[in-house]
Amino acid sequence: MRGNGGVRFAQTLRNNATKLGGITIETPNAYTEGERSVAEASHKFYLSIKAGKVRGVESEDVSTLVYDDREAPADTDIDDAESLIAGLRVAYGDSSNHPDGCVIHNPPCPPGWSPIGGIASDFWDTSNDPMTMRADFLNQTSPERTAFVSALEMELISKPDKVVSKTEPVTLGFDGSEGRKRGIADATVLVGYSVTQKHLFKIGCWSQPEGPTGVGWKPDKNEVNAALHQAFKDYNVVGFYADASAG
Numbered sequence: 194m195r196g197n198g199g200v201r202f203a204q205t206l207r208n209n210a211t212k213l214g215g216i217t218i219e220t221p222n223a224y225t226e227g228e229r230s231v232a233e234a235s236h237k238f239y240l241s242i243k244a245g246k247v248r249g250v251e252s253e254d255v256s257t258l259v260y261d262d263r264e265a266p267a268d269t270d271i272d273d274a275e276s277l278i279a280g281l282r283v284a285y286g287d288s289s290n291h292p293d294g295c296v297i298h299n300p301p302c303p304p305g306w307s308p309i310g311g312i313a314s315d316f317w318d319t320s321n322d323p324m325t326m327r328a329d330f331l332n333q334t335s336p337e338r339t340a341f342v343s344a345l346e347m348e349l350i351s352k353p354d355k356v357v358s359k360t361e362p363v364t365l366g367f368d369g370s371e372g373r374k375r376g377i378a379d380a381t382v383l384v385g386y387s388v389t390q391k392h393l394f395k396i397g398c399w400s401q402p403e404g405p406t407g408v409g410w411k412p413d414k415n416e417v418n419a420a421l422h423q424a425f426k427d428y429n430v431v432g433f434y435a436d437a438s439a440g
Contacts, residue, residue, distance in 0.1 A: 364432035
């Protein structure tokens with residue numbers, strides 16, 4: 194983290210490795226969102242590569258970063274023994290000592306050495322912090338204490354393949370921006386939330402284009418208004434929460 198000099202230390206190590214034509218290896222536990230740790234920065238870099246946003250890198254196959262990560266499913270319920278064991282077996286892979294072998298290979302590898310049952314029992318020790326346990330044993334990132342919503346919760350409620358009907362209750366959320374004279378303008382976003390399915394979905398997003406075409410960019414108000422009116426026609430809107438312009 195920045196507070197303990199970790200970020201600067203990591204940069205120094207990488208620079209020295211580059212000078213020698215070498216590499217560095219990071220083997221952290223899952224990071225805490227918002228702490229701006231080395232692990233969090235590396236994960237964001239990986240996501241940027243996947244999205245094709247890194248200059249000179251067209252895909253994950255051509256990159257200065259090799260990223261290997263396996264975490265338990267987002268819907269792992271740590272209060273349900275069966276769900277927790279299943280999540281731990283995914284996270285621990287072929288090191289799991291579960292009698293049925295691993296769940297990541299077909300046919301499954303024989304039982305390994307990691308005590309899945311003992312790890313699960315530690316989750317139910319009330320003196321242990323649940324989010325720390327998720328990070329350390331399920332390899333799931335955890336939010337800061339002040340975070341309103343975690344990445345894990347966002348993954349659970351945002352499923353692009355779900356269908357929202359015209360009758361189920363939906364709330365809308367809107368955050369608008371007028372653009373910005375300098376720097377990158379905030380995006381203007383309209384999202385919906387199905388109350389019955391507990392499902393968050395994107396309706397519209399207007400963001401500043403990269404490069405010269407983005408200079409002086411402002412969202413098209415007519416286009417935004419049209420999308421908003423159409424949303425009220427398409428869904429059974431029972432609530433609308435909006436920040437008209439964040440500047």
